[in-house]
Amino acid sequence: MPALLTLVAVLVGGPLDGIVGVLIAIPVAATVHLLIHEIVFPRLDTVSDPAR
Numbered sequence: 923m924p925a926l927l928t929l930v931a932v933l934v935g936g937p938l939d940g941i942v943g944v945l946i947a948i949p950v951a952a953t954v955h956l957l958i959h960e961i962v963f964p965r966l967d968t969v970s971d972p973a974r
Contacts, residue, residue, distance in 0.1 A: 923952045 928948060935947025 923955050927951055927955055 928951070931947040931951035932944050935943035935945075937943070939946070
């Protein structure tokens with residue numbers, strides 16, 4: 923997970939619910955990052971290149 927995404931997760935999760943928010947926000951951000959890279963990007967590749 924990129925460092926910038928981790929920093930944003932900490933900055934968003936902290937004010938929402940303190941330490942618990944940070945501890946929840948980091949795995950949620952990592953999960954969203956993984957889903958985007960494993961599901962969304964491959965689907966976009968097949969849409970942009972229908973010959974595959």
